[in-house]
Amino acid sequence: MKMMEIKNLFKIFGDNPERGLKLLNEGYSKAEVLEEVNLTVGVNDVSFDINSQEIFVIMGLSGSGKSTLLRCLNRLNEPTAGEIKLAGENLLELDQEELRQLRRDKFGMVFQNFALFPHKTVLENAEFGLEVQQVDKSEREVKAKEALEKVGLAGWEEQYPEQLSGGMQQRVGLARALAVDPDILLMDEPFSALDPLIKKEMQDKLLDLYYQLDKTIIFITHDLDEALKLGDRIAIMNDGEIVQLGTSEEILTNAKNDYVREFVQDVNRSRILTAEDIMTEPLELVYEQDGPHTALHKMRTNQISSIFAVKDKRKLEGIVKIEDVVTAINQGEEELDGLIQEVSTVGPEDNINELFAQIADLDIPLPVLDDQGRLLGIVIKSNVLANLAGNKV
Amino acid sequence: MNNLVDLLSTKIPLGDWVEAVVDFLIINFSGPLNLFSEVVSSLIDGFEGVLSFGHPLLLIIIFVLLAWKLKGVKIATFVAVGFLLVLNLRMWDYLVITLAAIITSVIISLMLGIPIGILKAHNSVIDLITRPFLDFIQTIPPFVYLIPALMFFGLGNVSGVLATVIFAIAPPIRLTALGIKQVSDELKEAGRAYGCTTWQMLYKVELPLALPSIMLGINQCIMLSLSMVVIAAMIGAGGLGEPVLRSLSTVDIGLGFEAGLGVVILAMVLDRLFGRDE
Numbered sequence: 001m002k003m004m005e006i007k008n009l010f011k012i013f014g015d016n017p018e019r020g021l022k023l024l025n026e027g028y029s030k031a032e033v034l035e036e037v038n039l040t041v042g043v044n045d046v047s048f049d050i051n052s053q054e055i056f057v058i059m060g061l062s063g064s065g066k067s068t069l070l071r072c073l074n075r076l077n078e079p080t081a082g083e084i085k086l087a088g089e090n091l092l093e094l095d096q097e098e099l100r101q102l103r104r105d106k107f108g109m110v111f112q113n114f115a116l117f118p119h120k121t122v123l124e125n126a127e128f129g130l131e132v133q134q135v136d137k138s139e140r141e142v143k144a145k146e147a148l149e150k151v152g153l154a155g156w157e158e159q160y161p162e163q164l165s166g167g168m169q170q171r172v173g174l175a176r177a178l179a180v181d182p183d184i185l186l187m188d189e190p191f192s193a194l195d196p197l198i199k200k201e202m203q204d205k206l207l208d209l210y211y212q213l214d215k216t217i218i219f220i221t222h223d224l225d226e227a228l229k230l231g232d233r234i235a236i237m238n239d240g241e242i243v244q245l246g247t248s249e250e251i252l253t254n255a256k257n258d259y260v261r262e263f264v265q266d267v268n269r270s271r272i273l274t275a276e277d278i279m280t281e282p283l284e285l286v287y288e289q290d291g292p293h294t295a296l297h298k299m300r301t302n303q304i305s306s307i308f309a310v311k312d313k314r315k316l317e318g319i320v321k322i323e324d325v326v327t328a329i330n331q332g333e334e335e336l337d338g339l340i341q342e343v344s345t346v347g348p349e350d351n352i353n354e355l356f357a358q359i360a361d362l363d364i365p366l367p368v369l370d371d372q373g374r375l376l377g378i379v380i381k382s383n384v385l386a387n388l389a390g391n392k393v
Numbered sequence: 394m395n396n397l398v399d400l401l402s403t404k405i406p407l408g409d410w411v412e413a414v415v416d417f418l419i420i421n422f423s424g425p426l427n428l429f430s431e432v433v434s435s436l437i438d439g440f441e442g443v444l445s446f447g448h449p450l451l452l453i454i455i456f457v458l459l460a461w462k463l464k465g466v467k468i469a470t471f472v473a474v475g476f477l478l479v480l481n482l483r484m485w486d487y488l489v490i491t492l493a494a495i496i497t498s499v500i501i502s503l504m505l506g507i508p509i510g511i512l513k514a515h516n517s518v519i520d521l522i523t524r525p526f527l528d529f530i531q532t533i534p535p536f537v538y539l540i541p542a543l544m545f546f547g548l549g550n551v552s553g554v555l556a557t558v559i560f561a562i563a564p565p566i567r568l569t570a571l572g573i574k575q576v577s578d579e580l581k582e583a584g585r586a587y588g589c590t591t592w593q594m595l596y597k598v599e600l601p602l603a604l605p606s607i608m609l610g611i612n613q614c615i616m617l618s619l620s621m622v623v624i625a626a627m628i629g630a631g632g633l634g635e636p637v638l639r640s641l642s643t644v645d646i647g648l649g650f651e652a653g654l655g656v657v658i659l660a661m662v663l664d665r666l667f668g669r670d671e
Contacts (some may be wrong), residue, residue, distance in 0.1 A: 074583055074586060076582060076586060099587045099588065100589075101588065102584060102588075103585070103587065103588040104587065104588035107586065108587075109583070109586040109587070111579055111583060112579075113579055115577075115579040115582065115583040116578050117583075117598070117601070118578065118602070119601045119604075128583075128587060129587040129588075130599075131597070132584075132587050132588050132589050132593055132597070133588070176587075181585070184398070186586075341593065355450070
């Protein structure tokens with residue numbers, strides 16, 4: 001079932017946008033319109049449908065018009081021409097009062113920088129949409145609390161936004177949108193300002209809510225990974241136009257033009273990891289002055305069975321294994337030097353396939369060295385294997 | 394050539410024009426002017442009546458309690474010591490008159506200034522029109538608008554209040570407008586996206602977020618009112634400015650210092666009570 005139908009939508013910024021419209025209809029490009037009449041084309045003749053209860057992702061780079069398009073859907077940006085139908089009604093024909101009512105009833109919006117009110121508590125922020133609708137205090141508290149619970153913020157009601165981390169602030173933003181129980185969630189790059197781990201967590205949370213709640217979600221992002229993860233269908237925008245619309249599979253396997261192809265290639269390229277990407281910091285090292293007892297102690301406290309030996313400025317000497325150290329201690333040995341064995345090493349730029357070949361039949365980590373022979377980090381077998389599996393997506 | 398020199402050496406009769414305009418206003422708008430005069434003088438009288446009701450100590454105690462409640466023990470102590478000193482120096486009656494004039498001026502300034510500030514933030518035409526007026530009233534020597542005030546309302550505290558309002562109205566206008574303009578676009582967008590009416594936008598989003606700036610404007614308004622009320626003594630507004638002026642004309646350093654100290658204490662009390670915590 002169709003939720004929204006968008007037909008021949010244009011948004012042109014500047015005075016007398018009709019002039020630009022005329023030129024666009026005559027086949028001028030966005031750049032030519034800017035040059036001829038000094039008008040900026042935000043959205044250029046876009047038509048698509050949004051299905052009921054799907055996650056529709058609009059993606060593109062900054063300046064591609066994706067946020068402008070989203071804001072046309074609830075007329076935060078007034079479209080210059082076209083048609084937006086919601087339940088058979090053309091939104092562009094509504095007067096201000098009807099529009100306000102529509103925004104209150106049908107839409108919830110989540111913003112890139114959260115747009116929370118700093119003078120309101122978490123609960124009051126979540127209540128905002130209901131407050132605007134003049135729902136009475138007790139009822140809106142109940143609904144806002146429910147919404148906060150859904151996003152996992154129960155117990156944080158009385159805090160202020162600035163006391164919360166970015167991820168939690170965006171949860172409040174999400175709760176504010178859910179509290180009004182809208183049909184459509186408009187999400188404008190909601191997770192772009194979050195760090196990668198929190199971002200992933202929020203994406204999972206959103207999917208989780210999506211499966212529970214029967215909402216239509218229109219989601220803006222510039223991150224193809226995010227689009228592929230969330231989107232039932234993805235529209236890729238460039239210069240105000242939709243250059244391709246399809247499922248993730250279609251986009252990945254059947255890019256319509258060079259612009260999309262480049263996007264998709266970028267994704268595949270970024271999946272080729274190097275040693276630098278997957279290396280970790282060694283738990284502990286032994287240094288020149290350390291003897292066998294120290295080495296044993298360090299291995300025991302970190303529960304490892306071998307340890308890398310370095311001298312000044314982390315120059316790698318080799319590896320010391322626990323069985324050799326134990327033997328040496330039993331024989332009353334005081335020096336570590338004789339116990340250091342040579343190991344094979346890799347460089348930071350070596351790719352994961354080469355790493356796999358080297359590490360497959362080793363039972364110790366692979367040290368990653370820079371061109372001066374200094375230890376940058378170590379690569380562990382499980383890391384290589386996990387990332388190789390991820391690469392097959 | 395000669396004509397040009399003549400033209401350049403002829404003085405533009407700007408002063409005459411201004412006089413003509415003021416005369417015109419006095420003759421043709423006597424009704425509204427009288428009404429304004431009535432309202433203002435009854436406001437001042439009202440506040441004076443309230444402030445001088447009962448023994449001065451009663452008012453001092455009320456102020457101290459207010460300070461204690463709003464700002465804590467330290468400020469309350471300061472208010473007590475300061476006001477008792479003023480009372481002891483026999484300046485209390487002057488202080489009450491000054492305070493009544495300040496309260497009246499500040500109320501009028503804010504009632505006009507905050508709405509104008511709100512309009513100024515939303516309407517670029519009003520913004521453009523008000524800007525030169527604000528520049529003008531903020532930079533012209535304050536003595537100068539004692540004259541039209543005098544011409545409209547004669548000697549007395551109504552003229553004093555009018556001059557004070559003109560002097561003190563700029564900060565609430567400017568800082569209200571600034572505060573509202575500084576509300577981030579994303580927050581305003583959030584308001585619109587959830588269906589705020591223009592009115593809801595103003596009192597649920599813009600005013601609360603502009604509040605720190607507006608409070609600063611109110612604080613500035615109070616301070617400027619105080620400094621003008623003293624100058625307004627020159628046109629018979631009474632209050633603490635009166636002994637200051639008298640000490641000047643009789644070269645009485647002692648009286649001048651005592652009255653001046655009264656002004657300083659009142660200024661500090663008002664600032665600490667209604668200023669933002671630093």
